[in-house]
Amino acid sequence: MSIWAYIFSVLQAAIPAGTPLLYGTLGEVTAERSGVVNLGVEGMMIMGAVTAFGVAQATGNAFLAIAAAALVGGLLALIHAFASITLRVNQVVSGLALTMLGQGISGMMGKRFIGMPPRVQLKPVPIPGLSDLPVLGPLLFQHDLLVYIGLLMVPVLWFLFYRTRWGINLRSVGESPATADAMGVNVFQVRYLAVFFGGLMAGIGGAYLSIVYAPAWIEGMTAGIGWIVIALTIFAMWDPVRGLLGAYLFGSVRVLQYRLQGLGISPPLLNMLPFILTILVLMFSAGEAMRKRLGAPAALMQPYTREER
Amino acid sequence: MPDMSVPAVEMRGIVKRFPGVLANDHVDLTVRAGEIHALLGENGAGKTTLMNILYGIYHPDEGEIFVKGQRAHIRSPRDAIRLGIGMVHQQFRLVPSHTVAENVVLGLPGNFFFPERAARERLQEFARRYGLHVDPDARIWQLSAGEQQRVEIIKALYRGADILILDEPTSMLTPREIEELMATVRRMADDGQTVIFITHKLDEVFAVSDRVTVLRQGKVVATLETARTDKRELARLMVGRDVLFRLEKRPVAIGPTVLEVQNLHVRSDRGLPAVRGVSFSLAAGEILGIAGVAGNGQRELAEALAGLRPVEKGRVLLNGEDVTNRPPRALVRRGVCYVPGERLVGTVPNLSVAENLILKTYDQAPVCRGIFLDSRAIASHADALIEQYAVATPSRETPLKLLSGGNIQRAILARETSGAPGLLIAAHPTSGLDVGATEYIRQVLLSQREKGTAVLLVSEDLEEILQLSDRVAVMYNGEIMGILPADRADLETIGMMMAGIHRTEPEVA
Numbered sequence: 052m053s054i055w056a057y058i059f060s061v062l063q064a065a066i067p068a069g070t071p072l073l074y075g076t077l078g079e080v081t082a083e084r085s086g087v088v089n090l091g092v093e094g095m096m097i098m099g100a101v102t103a104f105g106v107a108q109a110t111g112n113a114f115l116a117i118a119a120a121a122l123v124g125g126l127l128a129l130i131h132a133f134a135s136i137t138l139r140v141n142q143v144v145s146g147l148a149l150t151m152l153g154q155g156i157s158g159m160m161g162k163r164f165i166g167m168p169p170r171v172q173l174k175p176v177p178i179p180g181l182s183d184l185p186v187l188g189p190l191l192f193q194h195d196l197l198v199y200i201g202l203l204m205v206p207v208l209w210f211l212f213y214r215t216r217w218g219i220n221l222r223s224v225g226e227s228p229a230t231a232d233a234m235g236v237n238v239f240q241v242r243y244l245a246v247f248f249g250g251l252m253a254g255i256g257g258a259y260l261s262i263v264y265a266p267a268w269i270e271g272m273t274a275g276i277g278w279i280v281i282a283l284t285i286f287a288m289w290d291p292v293r294g295l296l297g298a299y300l301f302g303s304v305r306v307l308q309y310r311l312q313g314l315g316i317s318p319p320l321l322n323m324l325p326f327i328l329t330i331l332v333l334m335f336s337a338g339e340a341m342r343k344r345l346g347a348p349a350a351l352m353q354p355y356t357r358e359e360r
Numbered sequence: 361m362p363d364m365s366v367p368a369v370e371m372r373g374i375v376k377r378f379p380g381v382l383a384n385d386h387v388d389l390t391v392r393a394g395e396i397h398a399l400l401g402e403n404g405a406g407k408t409t410l411m412n413i414l415y416g417i418y419h420p421d422e423g424e425i426f427v428k429g430q431r432a433h434i435r436s437p438r439d440a441i442r443l444g445i446g447m448v449h450q451q452f453r454l455v456p457s458h459t460v461a462e463n464v465v466l467g468l469p470g471n472f473f474f475p476e477r478a479a480r481e482r483l484q485e486f487a488r489r490y491g492l493h494v495d496p497d498a499r500i501w502q503l504s505a506g507e508q509q510r511v512e513i514i515k516a517l518y519r520g521a522d523i524l525i526l527d528e529p530t531s532m533l534t535p536r537e538i539e540e541l542m543a544t545v546r547r548m549a550d551d552g553q554t555v556i557f558i559t560h561k562l563d564e565v566f567a568v569s570d571r572v573t574v575l576r577q578g579k580v581v582a583t584l585e586t587a588r589t590d591k592r593e594l595a596r597l598m599v600g601r602d603v604l605f606r607l608e609k610r611p612v613a614i615g616p617t618v619l620e621v622q623n624l625h626v627r628s629d630r631g632l633p634a635v636r637g638v639s640f641s642l643a644a645g646e647i648l649g650i651a652g653v654a655g656n657g658q659r660e661l662a663e664a665l666a667g668l669r670p671v672e673k674g675r676v677l678l679n680g681e682d683v684t685n686r687p688p689r690a691l692v693r694r695g696v697c698y699v700p701g702e703r704l705v706g707t708v709p710n711l712s713v714a715e716n717l718i719l720k721t722y723d724q725a726p727v728c729r730g731i732f733l734d735s736r737a738i739a740s741h742a743d744a745l746i747e748q749y750a751v752a753t754p755s756r757e758t759p760l761k762l763l764s765g766g767n768i769q770r771a772i773l774a775r776e777t778s779g780a781p782g783l784l785i786a787a788h789p790t791s792g793l794d795v796g797a798t799e800y801i802r803q804v805l806l807s808q809r810e811k812g813t814a815v816l817l818v819s820e821d822l823e824e825i826l827q828l829s830d831r832v833a834v835m836y837n838g839e840i841m842g843i844l845p846a847d848r849a850d851l852e853t854i855g856m857m858m859a860g861i862h863r864t865e866p867e868v869a
Contacts, residue, residue, distance in 0.1 A: 234467030
């Protein structure tokens, strides 16, 4: 196999591998743009995964499964929203609690699904015309529906962020909630919606793992993807387009993790790859000064209250 | 044109209480349609509170409001906007990383899409009518304070305001920008807009207003035709006693050089160069004033000299000793005192007055005995300073944050200057303070000078700089544009240097 063919095959596999990351990242980017960090991504994803698998087994309907996963992710996110927006609890603490809650409940709910063969599976849907293109066709246009939807969400979110009043409101709430409030924007409503949307997306990301990518239920199957999403959000500089690049980049790393084993590199070492990359991203961007330079929303992690005196 | 016979705003018997304070005490205010009405008073007199009530941010405990003859119930800024009231706050409410156009349309109801073309057209119209020129695509952080203020005014006008409240609008502007603002305000009034202009500066009242209402301690003292009053009368009404307009500056023999700064480079929070190659020296018994528009590196300079910000390049010599990048404590021990620009930065707001007063000496006798603090020594230390510096506080145990700005500043000065400072760095020591407190604090600075302290005074208030300083340095874009002896510095020269236009050769000190 030529080196080009090898790279091509890695990239082709990287897109499905990066898709759960893409959903999670787009959701977290939206939530953080409103000023709320949600470290519960890992928990919302794993709950999405177990819900999707369970609903798929019960109904045999993949779309119902995905919708249920999204809803569960969204509801979990609302717990975080209530704690961090209404009660103004520290966002890190509340998010971590959410992750632990999700891991615990999913483990309990998923016991009976362990080892079950999947009843439904999303099949690849080649897009007529486009899928026959040389190189690009097999790379981009011979995947399942969720890959396409994820890809499509990127320009849609970009447009919403930068070209609509909603986007201006969302970004203003994350940059300067007092300003937005003074201009009649409902800060609490915007933040709730953004966090809820983040939950929906994380839920779908989880569903993709259990009914498309694996497809099976394995306890703890998100295996740190939710944490990578947190790093990716920074890597993406809170921008959907860069989020897409980051998700597929980390997707490639996940693919290489398996492919390179063939070359005799130790598997545990390879398993560390995505996390080494995550740590590097966080190290590079951890400082307050660096965050400002990267363009972090100025009011990130700051609860908002009105009449302060 | 509005109906001139009906007052634009009428507030009757407004009462507003905050915990422990009666901010507005049965205030009556009538603002005629189409006039420029100055609201004059010291800080804490209740001007801003009253206007925040009119704008729906606070709710009055008692009283009625009539807007254009109609009884109004204003529950939120949204209600105020609907009644045609707009307010430009002292702290701008702008999103720094967004464009002018995005800031202007923020929160407007209506179409889903960003109304790009409509915004552009309206912005052009305001530029034509009132001289409010701004680039709709510029980002807020790129704009000067004067331009940001224009964006704020445009925001209000865009929402259809015909009653515009300006809260201390000149506090952040250069002299040139102040002139432009005054011209804009007059053009708006000629066009039938009603303007309420909050200020504590007497000159501004005479420069722009038709009538003036004076507030003192939450009560209306008088409403006068501006043309029929004078500075002395207004000052007396505002403060409640006669005010000295000239501080006596006694000649002091200049001592040895205390501070020498050589080619200093410092970076801002964003990691950009903020101070770029600044050099000067400062002697005992001398006040060096650093003038400049906010954000030209003064803050970073002061923080670097106080040991709070790393020096990237260059040297700081204190009494001949190299103290570059030494920690704050080492500098404190060598007699460096720092009065920071943001008052709450220099204090622990939740601690008591007494505790705040020992923040610098807690590890020294008599306050400290072994590993224990001597509460009696702390109390007597606090009582002495509270008396000496006339800090108005219910008790020494009161949390500092409950005091007014002027009294917090008095407490900071008491802590910083009660020892024997060799170098006093005072950043904006009187910003936002009323006439009485300002007068007092300036006197403290002058008496420090007489005691032989080297004083570095960073201020945006040119009058203050000229009144107190022996020499004046002007900072622009991180550099010192020139250092002038105070008797050769006039408002015009300094104003030009503040805008980065005129540059005199730095004199050899």
